[in-house]
Amino acid sequence: MSRPRRWNALETEALQDCAVFNVSRTLAESPHTGKRHSFYRIDSADWVNVVPVTPTGEIVMVRQYRHGLRDLTLEIPGGMIDAGETPEQAAARELLEETGYRAARLEALGSVNPNPALFGNRVFSFTAHGCERVCEVANESTEETVVELVAQSALRRLLREGRIDHALVMAALLYFELAREEGDRNGG
16 A cells, blocks of 8 residues: 655645635646646744633633624634744733733644644643633624633533633643643653
8 A cells, every 4th residue: 555645746836815814726736647736825924822721720712703603602812823933922912802810831733734634833732720800802893702611621512512612722722631631641
């Protein structure tokens, strides 16, 4: 059985600038057959997701309207990494803007590709420890978030019930759970 190999990209054409992402088409050649095919890609800046934990152990979440879903969602804070920012700086900024909370300490959890069939960027997840409210929410003109504090013990139920159904939020929460389990095993 042959192994998958990388395709040879012959040319890429920018198709659309959509402000927060760009769409491109790449003509690529199959390494097995030599046939050419067009593939479409969404190019975006990298993103961050933050699992904010208060000193009492609650998770700081945001409820907001999402235009793709055309409904309200329950999520953790997150967003795009601005030019010149590190993922950690973006995590701290997004946490403060969307929730009004500041972390005593940020811990990197890992990163994932949002969907390798379409995206080339990464989503970096962090735990924000010791989060305390320090200011009002500072949403941008198209964003409106409302803060909700959620008990950690409720996370699995909210996921099973579909009340949290953003796949990238779920990935960050899995990283968070894995880090907690590892900390428990290591006496942390």
